[in-house]
Amino acid sequence: MTTQTPNGFTLDNAGKRIVVDPVTRIEGHMRCEVNVNDQGIITNAVSTGTMWRGLEVILKGRDPRDAWAFTERICGVCTGTHALTSVRAVESALGITIPDNANSIRNMMQLNLQIHDHIVHFYHLHALDWVNPVNALRADPKATSELQQMVSPSHPLSSPGYFRDVQNRLKKFVESGQLGLFKNGYWDNPAYKLPPEADLMATTHYLEALDLQKEVVKVHTIFGGKNPHPNWLVGGVPCPINVDGVGAVGAINMERLNLVSSIIDRCTEFTRNVYLPDLKAIGGFYKEWLYGGGLSGQSVLSYGDIPENPNDFSAGQLHLPRGAIINGNLNEVHDVDTTDPEQVQEFVDHSWYDYGEPGMGLHPWDGRTEPKFELGPNLKGTRTNIENIDEGAKYSWIKAPRWRGNAMEVGPLAATSSVTRKGHEDIKNQVEGLLRDMNLPVSALFSTLGRTAARALEAEYCCRLQKHFFDKLVTNIKNGDSSTANVEKWDPSTWPKEAKGVGMTEAPRGALGHWVKIKDGRIENYQCVVPTTWNGSPRDSKGNIGAFEASLLNTKMERPEEPVEILRTLHSFDPCLACSTHVMSAEGAPLTTVKVR
Amino acid sequence: METKPRTPVVWVHGLECTCCSESFIRSAHPLAKDVVLSMISLDYDDTLMAAAGHAAEAAFEETIAKYKGNYILAVEGNPPLNEDGMFCITGGKPFVEKLRHAAEGAKAIISWGACASYGCVQAAAPNPTQATPVHKVITDKPIIKVPGCPPIAEVMTGVITYMLTFDRMPELDRQGRPAMFYSQRIHDKCYRRPHFDAGQFVEHWDDENARKGYCLYKMGCKGPTTYNACSTVPLERRRHFPIQSGHGCIGCSEDGFWDQGSFYDRLTTIKQFGIEATADQIGWTATGLVGAAVAAHAAVSVLKRAQKKNEEA
Known part of the structure; x- marks a missing residue:
C-alpha cells in the first residue's frame, strides 16, 4: 500500500520485508525493518529502539548535585556530554554562575569528546561499511605507500615496509580462520568499491586510530580524573589550579598543562593528516553513492554549544551554531528556545508509552511517561518473538520529539546546514573547501556521505577550538586567576524552595537537552531529549517519519539480504540507543512559569 | 600463543551504556588491537563486529555451537526482567533469552562492570525495569565479576590475559572479584x-x-x-x-x-x-x-x- 507522509515522503510496504536486528556497530540496541521492491530499492523504513532503562524516574528525589553522575551513565560513548548538560541544567535552575577557567576547562572536555567520538565513530563503527579489510590482503604495499603519500604527505607512517607489516599481520589473522570481528562480514558484496590499496590504508588507520584514541581521552582524565565517565561539579570543575605552590601535584600544574597541550597537538595532527584525508580518499571512490539525505536538506535542528564566555549562552556567543531550519528553506534560520512549550514537544502514538489520549504532544517540562509495551494487530510473531513489527501501531521505545510539529534531523550535518547564519564563517569555509576539493555541488552535502563528512569537519573545527580554550586558560592563569569553582550556592540551604532549569549542549550526535525541576533541595522532575531521540524518532500521529526512516528511503540495495547500505546510512548518524531510549519521566504538573538561565 | 587457536570470546550487551567497551579499547598494555588480533577471537560483539542482523546472529550461533564448553562469555550490561524481558530486545526476543542461551556452553563468564556485576544505574531505586545482575540469572557457571563504572581498562585486559596465560580462573574474593585487583581499598x-x-x-x-x-x-x-x-x-x-x-x-x-x-x-x-x-x-x-x-x-x-x-x- 502506498501512502504519502505529511513531511513529503512516499511509503510503500508492498515489497519484500527485510529485518536487521541487531543493528551492530552502534551504541545500544536497535532494530530496523525495510520493504524492498523488485529493483532492490527501499520503499518503506521502520526503525525501532529496542531498549529502555528509565533513568529519569530513578533521579526523582535525588540531590541535584549528583544528577550529572546518573545522567552521565546514560551513555559511555558520548561520555561526559550528559554530565555537562546536567550541571548546566542545575546551574540554570539555581542561578549558579561558573568561573572563566571552569568554562574553558568544560569546553576543552566537551570538544575533546567531540574529537574522540568522531574519530572512533569513523574508524571503528562506520569504516567497515565502506572499507573491506579482507580485500586489503590483495594490496601492493608499495602502491599503498604511494597512495598514502599522495593523500597525506604529512603523515609519517607511510613507508612500504610499514604497510607490508600491517598486511602480513592481517594475513596471518585471516589465514588463522578465526575472523573475529570480521566474521560473516559482507566482503564479497559489490557495494564495496575501494581498490585494495585504499582498503589497506584505511584498515591500517583503523588500528592507528585505536592506538591514538586512548591518548585523546587524557584531556578528560586530567581535568575529570577518569574516562569514560569523568567527574564534573555543579558550580565549576572539580580540578583546582596551582601552578606555583607546594603540593601542586594535587592540582593542575605545568606538567599537566603540558600534557593537555601535547594531546591537543596530537588530535590536530591526526585529524588533519589522517582523518580528513581518509574521508576524502574513501569518499572519492563513493561519489556516486549519494543516497541517504532524508530530512537533512529539509528540517534540521541544533542547540549550539561552546560558549566563548562563562554563563552566556546567547546564540551569537556560541562557537557551534544554534538554529532550526524547516521546509527546506536553508536561507531562513530560526532561533530555538527550549523553554517555549510550543517549540519542543514529544509524542508517543507510535512509542511504547501512554499519554491517555491520542495525538497529544507534551513539552519536556510537562513530560510524562507510562510505559505501555503493546504490539499492533499486523505483527508477525509473538510478544516475545517479533518477526515483523507493525509500524501502524506502537513500535519503539523511542518517543517522537517534534520542533513546532516538524520531525527534525540533528547532528553535525544539521549544525552545518545552518551555517548561513552570521558569525560562523569558519564552518562555512570548511564546507565550501571540502566540496571544492571533491568537486561536488552543495546538494551532495545532504546525503549519507555528507553526514559523515560534516562529522569529520566538526572534529577538525573542534581541534582548533580546543587550542583556543587552552590558550585562554593559560592566559587567564597568567593574569592571576586560578579560580575553578563557585561554591556560593553549593549548600542546599542557599537554594530557593522551588526552581526549574534547562541545560543544552551540542553533543557529538547533535542537540541534547536536559530539563530539571528542583523542590526542597531534591529533584522533583528530570527529563532528557537526546539526539538519537530526534533522529531515531518513530512516526507521529500525523504520520511524519523521523530522520533514520526518511534517510533510508529510495536507497538501492545491491543484495537486499545483505544490509550494507542500511548500515551505511544508519551509521552516518552515529546512533546512540542507550541515550535515546532511557527516557522516562515522573508525572509533571503543567507549569505556569518557566525559568531559564 | 601465536600458533594455537585464539580463545573465542562472545561479548553480549544488555542494559548498559557501553562504557565498559569504551574502557576496554583504552587498554595500553596490552593494546586493544593486540588483544583482538593476537590473543582472543572476538567472534561476537554487537558494538564492534562488521556483520549485522541475520549474519551477526549466525556468527553468534556458529561460535557457541562450534566452541561449546570452550568459549568465554563476556557480558556487558544486564537483563531487565520486567515486561517479560522486553525492556531489552535483541533479534526480536528478550535479551535474557540470549544471555541464557550464550551461557549454556560457556567455559566461564566475565561480568564486565557494575551493570553486569551488580545492576548499576538502571538498578538504582526504584529499578523500574528490574535490571538484574548476571549471577542472579545464571547460577550454574563460574562468573568473574569485574566491577566499576567502567572497570579500569588494564584490569579488564588483565583478567582476560590471566586466563589465557595461566589457563585458569583468577583467584576470586568472596564477592567473586579477582583478588589481584579488588582486595584493597x-x-x-x-x-x-x-x-x-x-x-x-x-x-x-x-x-x-x-x-x-x-x-x-x-x-x-x-x-x-x-x-x-x-x-x-x-x-x-x-x-x-x-x-x-x-x-x-x-x-x-x-x-x-x-x-x-x-x-x-x-x-x-x-x-x-x-x-x-x-x-x-x-x-x-x-x-x-x-x-x-x-x-x-x-x-x-x-x-x-x-x-x-x-x-x-
Missing part, C-alpha cells in the same frame, strides 16, 4: 592518604587545601569503602583515578553505590564504616598522636575489611 594506597592521617582536608571546592592536594574525605570521597585498583595501577593513573583530579571517589565499583546517599555526603553516615569515623577525629584533634593513630588505624582497618567482606559474602 582505594584509601589503602591513595597518594593523598598521608593528608588524611595528618588531618589535612579539603573543606570547600577550590579552597587552598584543594590546591595543595589535601584529602577529599570531607568532600564525600568514598575511597575508604571502595575496593578497586585505581590507586594501585600506577602507570595508568592518567586514565583512571578521580582523586588525582580533585574529585572524590564515588565508589563506582561497589554494589549499590547509587543508593548510598549523595556522592558529597561524608562517609560517617555509612553503617559498615567503623574506625575511620573516629580516625577522622583523631586526625583532627591529635596531631601529636599521628604515629600511634596510624598504627591503630591500620590494624583496625584490616579487621574491618575482613569483617566487611564477611558481611557481604
Whole structure:
C-alpha cells in the first residue's frame, strides 16, 4: 500500500520485508525493518529502539548535585556530554554562575569528546561499511605507500615496509580462520568499491586510530580524573589550579598543562593528516553513492554549544551554531528556545508509552511517561518473538520529539546546514573547501556521505577550538586567576524552595537537552531529549517519519539480504540507543512559569 | 600463543551504556588491537563486529555451537526482567533469552562492570525495569565479576590475559572479584592518604587545601569503602583515578553505590564504616598522636575489611 507522509515522503510496504536486528556497530540496541521492491530499492523504513532503562524516574528525589553522575551513565560513548548538560541544567535552575577557567576547562572536555567520538565513530563503527579489510590482503604495499603519500604527505607512517607489516599481520589473522570481528562480514558484496590499496590504508588507520584514541581521552582524565565517565561539579570543575605552590601535584600544574597541550597537538595532527584525508580518499571512490539525505536538506535542528564566555549562552556567543531550519528553506534560520512549550514537544502514538489520549504532544517540562509495551494487530510473531513489527501501531521505545510539529534531523550535518547564519564563517569555509576539493555541488552535502563528512569537519573545527580554550586558560592563569569553582550556592540551604532549569549542549550526535525541576533541595522532575531521540524518532500521529526512516528511503540495495547500505546510512548518524531510549519521566504538573538561565 | 587457536570470546550487551567497551579499547598494555588480533577471537560483539542482523546472529550461533564448553562469555550490561524481558530486545526476543542461551556452553563468564556485576544505574531505586545482575540469572557457571563504572581498562585486559596465560580462573574474593585487583581499598594506597592521617582536608571546592592536594574525605570521597585498583595501577593513573583530579571517589565499583546517599555526603553516615569515623577525629584533634593513630588505624582497618567482606559474602 502506498501512502504519502505529511513531511513529503512516499511509503510503500508492498515489497519484500527485510529485518536487521541487531543493528551492530552502534551504541545500544536497535532494530530496523525495510520493504524492498523488485529493483532492490527501499520503499518503506521502520526503525525501532529496542531498549529502555528509565533513568529519569530513578533521579526523582535525588540531590541535584549528583544528577550529572546518573545522567552521565546514560551513555559511555558520548561520555561526559550528559554530565555537562546536567550541571548546566542545575546551574540554570539555581542561578549558579561558573568561573572563566571552569568554562574553558568544560569546553576543552566537551570538544575533546567531540574529537574522540568522531574519530572512533569513523574508524571503528562506520569504516567497515565502506572499507573491506579482507580485500586489503590483495594490496601492493608499495602502491599503498604511494597512495598514502599522495593523500597525506604529512603523515609519517607511510613507508612500504610499514604497510607490508600491517598486511602480513592481517594475513596471518585471516589465514588463522578465526575472523573475529570480521566474521560473516559482507566482503564479497559489490557495494564495496575501494581498490585494495585504499582498503589497506584505511584498515591500517583503523588500528592507528585505536592506538591514538586512548591518548585523546587524557584531556578528560586530567581535568575529570577518569574516562569514560569523568567527574564534573555543579558550580565549576572539580580540578583546582596551582601552578606555583607546594603540593601542586594535587592540582593542575605545568606538567599537566603540558600534557593537555601535547594531546591537543596530537588530535590536530591526526585529524588533519589522517582523518580528513581518509574521508576524502574513501569518499572519492563513493561519489556516486549519494543516497541517504532524508530530512537533512529539509528540517534540521541544533542547540549550539561552546560558549566563548562563562554563563552566556546567547546564540551569537556560541562557537557551534544554534538554529532550526524547516521546509527546506536553508536561507531562513530560526532561533530555538527550549523553554517555549510550543517549540519542543514529544509524542508517543507510535512509542511504547501512554499519554491517555491520542495525538497529544507534551513539552519536556510537562513530560510524562507510562510505559505501555503493546504490539499492533499486523505483527508477525509473538510478544516475545517479533518477526515483523507493525509500524501502524506502537513500535519503539523511542518517543517522537517534534520542533513546532516538524520531525527534525540533528547532528553535525544539521549544525552545518545552518551555517548561513552570521558569525560562523569558519564552518562555512570548511564546507565550501571540502566540496571544492571533491568537486561536488552543495546538494551532495545532504546525503549519507555528507553526514559523515560534516562529522569529520566538526572534529577538525573542534581541534582548533580546543587550542583556543587552552590558550585562554593559560592566559587567564597568567593574569592571576586560578579560580575553578563557585561554591556560593553549593549548600542546599542557599537554594530557593522551588526552581526549574534547562541545560543544552551540542553533543557529538547533535542537540541534547536536559530539563530539571528542583523542590526542597531534591529533584522533583528530570527529563532528557537526546539526539538519537530526534533522529531515531518513530512516526507521529500525523504520520511524519523521523530522520533514520526518511534517510533510508529510495536507497538501492545491491543484495537486499545483505544490509550494507542500511548500515551505511544508519551509521552516518552515529546512533546512540542507550541515550535515546532511557527516557522516562515522573508525572509533571503543567507549569505556569518557566525559568531559564 | 601465536600458533594455537585464539580463545573465542562472545561479548553480549544488555542494559548498559557501553562504557565498559569504551574502557576496554583504552587498554595500553596490552593494546586493544593486540588483544583482538593476537590473543582472543572476538567472534561476537554487537558494538564492534562488521556483520549485522541475520549474519551477526549466525556468527553468534556458529561460535557457541562450534566452541561449546570452550568459549568465554563476556557480558556487558544486564537483563531487565520486567515486561517479560522486553525492556531489552535483541533479534526480536528478550535479551535474557540470549544471555541464557550464550551461557549454556560457556567455559566461564566475565561480568564486565557494575551493570553486569551488580545492576548499576538502571538498578538504582526504584529499578523500574528490574535490571538484574548476571549471577542472579545464571547460577550454574563460574562468573568473574569485574566491577566499576567502567572497570579500569588494564584490569579488564588483565583478567582476560590471566586466563589465557595461566589457563585458569583468577583467584576470586568472596564477592567473586579477582583478588589481584579488588582486595584493597582505594584509601589503602591513595597518594593523598598521608593528608588524611595528618588531618589535612579539603573543606570547600577550590579552597587552598584543594590546591595543595589535601584529602577529599570531607568532600564525600568514598575511597575508604571502595575496593578497586585505581590507586594501585600506577602507570595508568592518567586514565583512571578521580582523586588525582580533585574529585572524590564515588565508589563506582561497589554494589549499590547509587543508593548510598549523595556522592558529597561524608562517609560517617555509612553503617559498615567503623574506625575511620573516629580516625577522622583523631586526625583532627591529635596531631601529636599521628604515629600511634596510624598504627591503630591500620590494624583496625584490616579487621574491618575482613569483617566487611564477611558481611557481604
